[in-house]
Amino acid sequence: MSACYYERFHRGLDWAKSGKYLVISDFTEQNTPALFRFEPDTNARQQISFLKRGEKDTQISIHPNSQAVAFIRTKDTLSDVYLIDEQGKE
Numbered sequence: 001m002s003a004c005y006y007e008r009f010h011r012g013l014d015w016a017k018s019g020k021y022l023v024i025s026d027f028t029e030q031n032t033p034a035l036f037r038f039e040p041d042t043n044a045r046q047q048i049s050f051l052k053r054g055e056k057d058t059q060i061s062i063h064p065n066s067q068a069v070a071f072i073r074t075k076d077t078l079s080d081v082y083l084i085d086e087q088g089k090e
Contacts, residue, residue, distance in 0.1 A: 012058060016066040016086075023048070023060050023069050035060065035071065037086060048084060049073075057082075 012025040021039045028034050028047065033056045035049035048069070049057050059072040067086055072079050 012060065014060045014062045014069075016062050017064050018066055023062055025057055025060065033057065035069070048086070049082075062086075 013022050015022045020041070021037055024036050024038050025033060026036050026045075032051060032053075034047050034051055035057050037046045037048050038044070049071075051057065051073070052075075055073055055075045057071045057073050061070045062068075063070070068083055069086060070081060070083050073082050
């Protein structure tokens with residue numbers, strides 16, 4: 001696993017309550033930031049957010065039931081809160 005995408009004051013990962021996986025901000029093979037579901041036991045990594053140019057996702061929070069992920073998507077100086085399921089569907 002590469003180094004997690006991190007900015008000062010921005011939370012770049014969160015553990016599921018079960019402890020079986022975490023959601024991280026990381027870079028794709030094309031060097032663009034995205035959210036990934038990562039399972040440390042198997043090193044499985046699945047991309048769950050797909051950003052447009054200039055966007056980034058931070059402040060990740062997994063819902064206690066582990067079925068939804070909330071995060072902030074920022075582009076330039078504008079930010080919005082998003083909610084997706086654990087597979088990446090809005």
